[in-house]
Amino acid sequence: MEIIVCIKQVPDTTDVKINPQTNTLIREGVRSVINPFDMYALEEALRLREKHGGKTTVITMGPPQAIDALREALAMGIDNAVLVSDRAFAGSDTLATSYTLSQAIKKIGMFDLVICGKQATDGDTAQVGPGIAVHLHLSQVAFVKKIEQVEKRSITVERMTEEGYDVVRAPLPCMLTVVKEINTPRYASLVGKVRAKRTEIPVWGPKDIAADEKRLGLVGSPTWVEKIFAPPVRKGGPVLEATDENLAKVAAKIGEFIKGEWV
Amino acid sequence: MMKQEFDVLFIGAGPAALSGALHLKRLLKSRSDLAHISVAILEKAPNVGDQSISGAVLDPKALVELIPDSENALSLLGPKVKRESLSYLTSRHRIPFPIVPPPMSNHGCYLISISELTKYLGNLCAKEGVEIYTGEPADDLLYSDSGAVVGVRVKEKGLSKEGERKENYLEPTEVTAKVVVLAEGSRGHLTKRLVKKLLLDEGRTPQGHAVGIKEIWEVSEDCFQAGRVFHTMGYPLGLDNFGGSFIYHLKDRLVHLGLVVSLDYKNPRLHPFELFQRFKAHPFVARLLRGGKLVAYGARTISEGGWYSVPRTFGDGFLIIGESAGLLNSFRLKGIHIAMKSGMLSAETIFEALGKNDFSAAQLGSYEEKLNASWIKNELWGVRNFHQGYHHGLILGMIHTGFQLITKGRGIIERIKAKEDWKCMRMLKKSGPQRLPAYAPDGVTTFDKLTCVFASGTKHEEDQPCHLKIDDLSICNGRCGEEYGNPCQFFCPANVYEMVEDESGKRVLQLNPTNCVHCKTCDIKDPYDIITWVPPEGGGGPNYKGM
Numbered sequence: 001m002e003i004i005v006c007i008k009q010v011p012d013t014t015d016v017k018i019n020p021q022t023n024t025l026i027r028e029g030v031r032s033v034i035n036p037f038d039m040y041a042l043e044e045a046l047r048l049r050e051k052h053g054g055k056t057t058v059i060t061m062g063p064p065q066a067i068d069a070l071r072e073a074l075a076m077g078i079d080n081a082v083l084v085s086d087r088a089f090a091g092s093d094t095l096a097t098s099y100t101l102s103q104a105i106k107k108i109g110m111f112d113l114v115i116c117g118k119q120a121t122d123g124d125t126a127q128v129g130p131g132i133a134v135h136l137h138l139s140q141v142a143f144v145k146k147i148e149q150v151e152k153r154s155i156t157v158e159r160m161t162e163e164g165y166d167v168v169r170a171p172l173p174c175m176l177t178v179v180k181e182i183n184t185p186r187y188a189s190l191v192g193k194v195r196a197k198r199t200e201i202p203v204w205g206p207k208d209i210a211a212d213e214k215r216l217g218l219v220g221s222p223t224w225v226e227k228i229f230a231p232p233v234r235k236g237g238p239v240l241e242a243t244d245e246n247l248a249k250v251a252a253k254i255g256e257f258i259k260g261e262w263v
Numbered sequence: 264m265m266k267q268e269f270d271v272l273f274i275g276a277g278p279a280a281l282s283g284a285l286h287l288k289r290l291l292k293s294r295s296d297l298a299h300i301s302v303a304i305l306e307k308a309p310n311v312g313d314q315s316i317s318g319a320v321l322d323p324k325a326l327v328e329l330i331p332d333s334e335n336a337l338s339l340l341g342p343k344v345k346r347e348s349l350s351y352l353t354s355r356h357r358i359p360f361p362i363v364p365p366p367m368s369n370h371g372c373y374l375i376s377i378s379e380l381t382k383y384l385g386n387l388c389a390k391e392g393v394e395i396y397t398g399e400p401a402d403d404l405l406y407s408d409s410g411a412v413v414g415v416r417v418k419e420k421g422l423s424k425e426g427e428r429k430e431n432y433l434e435p436t437e438v439t440a441k442v443v444v445l446a447e448g449s450r451g452h453l454t455k456r457l458v459k460k461l462l463l464d465e466g467r468t469p470q471g472h473a474v475g476i477k478e479i480w481e482v483s484e485d486c487f488q489a490g491r492v493f494h495t496m497g498y499p500l501g502l503d504n505f506g507g508s509f510i511y512h513l514k515d516r517l518v519h520l521g522l523v524v525s526l527d528y529k530n531p532r533l534h535p536f537e538l539f540q541r542f543k544a545h546p547f548v549a550r551l552l553r554g555g556k557l558v559a560y561g562a563r564t565i566s567e568g569g570w571y572s573v574p575r576t577f578g579d580g581f582l583i584i585g586e587s588a589g590l591l592n593s594f595r596l597k598g599i600h601i602a603m604k605s606g607m608l609s610a611e612t613i614f615e616a617l618g619k620n621d622f623s624a625a626q627l628g629s630y631e632e633k634l635n636a637s638w639i640k641n642e643l644w645g646v647r648n649f650h651q652g653y654h655h656g657l658i659l660g661m662i663h664t665g666f667q668l669i670t671k672g673r674g675i676i677e678r679i680k681a682k683e684d685w686k687c688m689r690m691l692k693k694s695g696p697q698r699l700p701a702y703a704p705d706g707v708t709t710f711d712k713l714t715c716v717f718a719s720g721t722k723h724e725e726d727q728p729c730h731l732k733i734d735d736l737s738i739c740n741g742r743c744g745e746e747y748g749n750p751c752q753f754f755c756p757a758n759v760y761e762m763v764e765d766e767s768g769k770r771v772l773q774l775n776p777t778n779c780v781h782c783k784t785c786d787i788k789d790p791y792d793i794i795t796w797v798p799p800e801g802g803g804g805p806n807y808k809g810m
Contacts, residue, residue: 014722029808031310187420187433187801190305191265193396 001054001150002111003045005078006101006132007038009062009069010122018230034069037117039185040178044147045115046077047183052150055079057108061089061100067201074196075188082108086205091218094123098131100216103209105136113155114175118143126177133175140175141168145182265436269303269394271613272440274401274415274453276306277315278377278599279585280446281384281393282329283606288391290614297617302393305417305438307400309802311385314781316477316561316810317377317599318509318519320344320369320492324638325603336383341375341513345490352498352508357547364668366594366646369492374511376519376809377599400798404453404581405437411579411623414439415453420800426728441622442613443581446606449566450783451587452796463574463583469683470589471568471650473506474784476539476756477521478715479809482555487516494596496657499541499699504528505653505660508542509596510551517558517809518551523565523596526684526788527654530694531750535784536562537702540709552708560718561810562756562782567593570647571678576634577627582609590639594646594664601639608633645672651679654687688790690746712758716778720806721757723777723799730776730799731759731785738791739772747790754788756780780805 011030019026034042045056058073060066061084070081084104092100105114114136116129126142133140145165146158153172158165160179188196206216214220238257242250271287273280284302291297308314321340327333337343347369350359385395401415414437421432445454449472458464493510500506505525512518522539542548566572566589573590576583584590584605591598612630616622634640652663652674667674704710733739743749744762749772751760757778765771781804786796 184430186431189265189433190396190399190417190436190438191267193399194267194394197394197396 001048001052001113003048003054003056003113003115004105004108004111005038005041005045005056005058005073006114006116006129007042007058007060007069007073008035008117008120008122008128009033009060009066010035010120013121020230022228032065032068034072035117035120035122037119037121037178037180039117040180040182041115041117042073042076042078043183043185044178045113046186048113048147048150049079054112057082057111059084059101059104059108061085061092061097061104064203070201071193071196071199072188074199075192076186077192081199081201083201083203084209085203088206088213088216091221092216093221093223094125094127094131095222096216096220098128099135099220100209100211101128102132102135103211104204105132107204107209112172112174114138114173116175116177118177118179129175129177136175138173138175139170140177141170142177144176144178147176147182264434267436267438269438269440270300270617271302271442271444272414272438273302273304273444273446275446275448275451275587276304276308276311276385276395276397277381277446277448277585277602278384279587279602279606280304280444281311281381281388281606282325282603283444283446283584283610284393285384285388285391286329286607287610287613288388288393290610291617294618297614300617303440304388304393304395305399305401305415306395306397307798307801308804309398309806311395311397312378312382313806314804315377315381316475316563316805316807318475318477318511318521318596319375319377319380319599320511320597321373321375321380322595322597322600323371323373325600325607329603329607330387337373340379340383341373342490344369344372344374344492346488347492347494349494349496352495352545352547354498355546357495364664366668367494367596374490374492374513374519376513378807378810380599398802400801401438401453402435402798404443404457405439407580409579412443412457412581414443418798418801422728422800423726424728429726441580442616442627444609444613445581445583445587446585446602447587449564449586450786450796452786452798454583454587455786457581457583458574461575461578463576463578464572465575467574468568468571468651468678468681470566470572470574471681472526472684472787473523473565473567473593474526474535474562474754474756474782475521475523475565476535476562477519477560477810478539478543478557478718479559480518480520480552480555481516481558482518482551483553484516486551486553486555487518488512489514498545499538500524502657503530504533505657510548518555520548525567525650525653526564526754526784527681527687529687529689531688531691531747531790532694532753533750534702534753536712536715536756537753540702540704541699543708544705549708557710557715557718559720559808559810560715561805561807562719562780562784564783564787565593565598566591567650568681569593569650570640570643573643575631577612577630578624579627580622582612582627582630584609590634590643592642592646594649595642601642604637604639605634608637608639647672648674648677648679651681654679654681683792684787685790685792688747688750688788691748712756713778716757716780719757719780720808721778721780721804722806723779723803725777727800727803729774730779730797731774732795732797734793734795736772738793740769743791744770751785751789751794754784756782756784760785
């Protein structure tokens with residue numbers, strides 16, 4: 001089974017601070033990690049390889065330092081890595097990003113499965129995975145929480161919904177995005193880290209992936225951000241102490257509160 | 264068990280190992296037949312510098328020898344010391360000494376953050392091809408049949424609190440190398456074990472330690488003077504306990520301040536953390552901090568024993584460098600430059616050994632010769648009796664120091680006897696009543712321990728076996744309470760040790776290992792010598808920024 005995992009390097013959210021003036025992330029001095037949801041994608045790819053054989057490849061689009069994220073994936077046991085990096089890609093929105101990644105996947109060639117995390121923790125859009133599927137004309141299942149069965153031409157998965165889950169069978173090749181319920185990612189071993197450090201990772205630019213320059217980066221991104229703001233800080237709700245005596249009063253208060261009459 | 268092999272392996276990515284690895288890689292480049300030699304560093308922190316903590320005033324001596332454009336590096340790291348003073352504090356006042364004793368003078372030194380320094384050196388190492396692996400604590404040494412050190416075992420991951428294998432369990436890795444260089448800093452847990460096993464400290468004065476507790480504050484513009492250094496003695500330590508404070512004005516309105524308390528103290532109720540908080544409430548310090556805010560907190564022990572406490576630093580297959588070997592000048596309150604130089608000397612030793620393909624004690628022993636012939640010996644020899652002179656209080660200590668200053672370090676008594684720090688503690692009944700009033704943090708300049716632990720960024724995987732191994736818990740819940748009043752709850756600066764009441768109303772010890780800032784005080788000071796610090800799962804521990 002040939003599996004491609006797309007990952008993103010994001011600021012470590014346990015480490016993030018917001019600039020109160022501009023409402024943007026302070027990225028200076030904040031360390032970068034693999035997007036947590038992508039860790040589940042990597043782990044699932046490794047488990048599928050262990051079960052069905054084949055090869056796993058990880059790709060990311062990002063600045064040169066995103067190579068660290070690829071090294072981490074290699075250290076976990078992924079076979080190959082590709083960095084898609086060039087100034088031309090800077091400023092990509094989800095459309096340009098998914099186009100760029102799909103071109104890179106085309107260059108890799110044969111594959112059965114593309115796996116992504118359900119969304120990145122910095123943008124939270126959950127659009128790039130499905131975008132890749134559209135660009136590559138693949139069937140797709142988002143929010144996968146379990147892979148039930150892999151057959152020669154199809155894959156059966158459980159897709160998480162708000163009420164429970166759907167069982168979906170999709171033809172291969174196919175694109176999945178996974179949720180954190182799917183597995184527990186493994187630790188990278190020291191042996192894996194050594195191998196990762198000593199591996200040369202190819203860097204592909206627009207020419208390498210035969211990309212249409214007009215569809216890349218800022219030029220190829222129809223999204224614009226009009227305003228960034230922090231949502232107003234919400235005050236905690238009132239706390240009512242209920243005793244046997246005042247129960248009716250408290251209930252009435254809650255009723256008022258729900259109707260919005262209580263100020 | 265997984266296996267990994269390197270040629271040269273350093274344990275701990277501090278200034279000693281980074282300088283050693285960098286110097287070695289450069290030496291290897293000069294020999295085409297040795298250019299393939301792999302040099303690796305294993306570090307327990309998630310990133311280089313995350314768990315490095317020091318004052319710190321840097322004597323640039325070693326950095327100048329190591330790096331060609333050290334001027335540039337130093338200008339990045341911090342300001343030059345501009346003005347300095349040494350004072351005695353009473354509970355309300357500050358009495359400056361008329362002069363700073365010459366060995367304490369910091370003329371030409373720089374105020375730096377050791378985390379920044381190690382990050383800087385780490386980047387240089389990476390460029391030279393040194394392989395640094397972080398989040399990888401070594402938890403034991405590997406020996407050959409003949410007893411030579413041949414590597415380390417990297418700790419497993421994914422064990423539950425009860426020691427069961429979790430779904431993501433990762434087995435340990437045996438890492439072998441031609442030479443293992445121990446550079447764990449003060450009270451290295453591997454070094455401790457090795458010294459004991461091979462009796463490397465035979466005939467030496469027992470190592471003496473201190474604990475340093477430190478905070479970084481962002482202060483208001485009008486309080487800040489870049490390059491200003493204050494050292495104080497006296498309050499709140501008084502005359503019986505040895506130690507002192509430092510206040511360094513670095514850059515960007517950041518002031519680094521801390522209290523260092525010698526761990527040979529006798530009173531089991533002594534509470535270094537609280538003493539530091541009281542120090543901040545002293546009018547002289549409180550004025551500086553007014554309007555400022557706490558940025559970071561940390562603590563670490565310091566090996567202060569000096570030259571006579573340095574163990575044998577070599578043997579079959581291993582070398583010990585930096586503070587792990589006790590190479591620190593406690594009079595000058597400095598060790599970074601010595602650590603760096605010792606690393607470089609280890610590199611030269613290993614370079615020769617690689618050329619001869621001989622890693623026996625006989626060959627590696629040239630490291631000790633190099634130490635003895637270098638300025639390290641010179642510097643440490645002049646202060647060889649300093650630390651032990653203060654065991655009987657400040658006044659006697661200063662008399663000792665005075666004589667040592669005029670007799671090139673010899674002083675009144677050559678080689679003052681000392682015992683291990685944990686043996687110095689007196690039982691409750693012999694140590695008299697507590698004299699200080701109860702401590703109450705104001706939440707503005709003084710805090711409780713948990714607030715400070717939060718500021719240290721400390722984080723551990725919660726579901727893992729406790730990394731503080733206590734030989735016999737019944738001593739803690741019984742004898743120790745009566746004899747010493749459970750001093751662990753006082754000497755631990757991170758609230759790891761807490762006495763709580765169980766269901767039957769009995770006071771019992773509760774461990775909070777996830778608070779641990781890896782300072783090692785408990786490993787050194789518990790009066791029964793029953794606590795052993797072992798590394799927790801890789802990546803856990805404090806997260807120091809700019810410390």
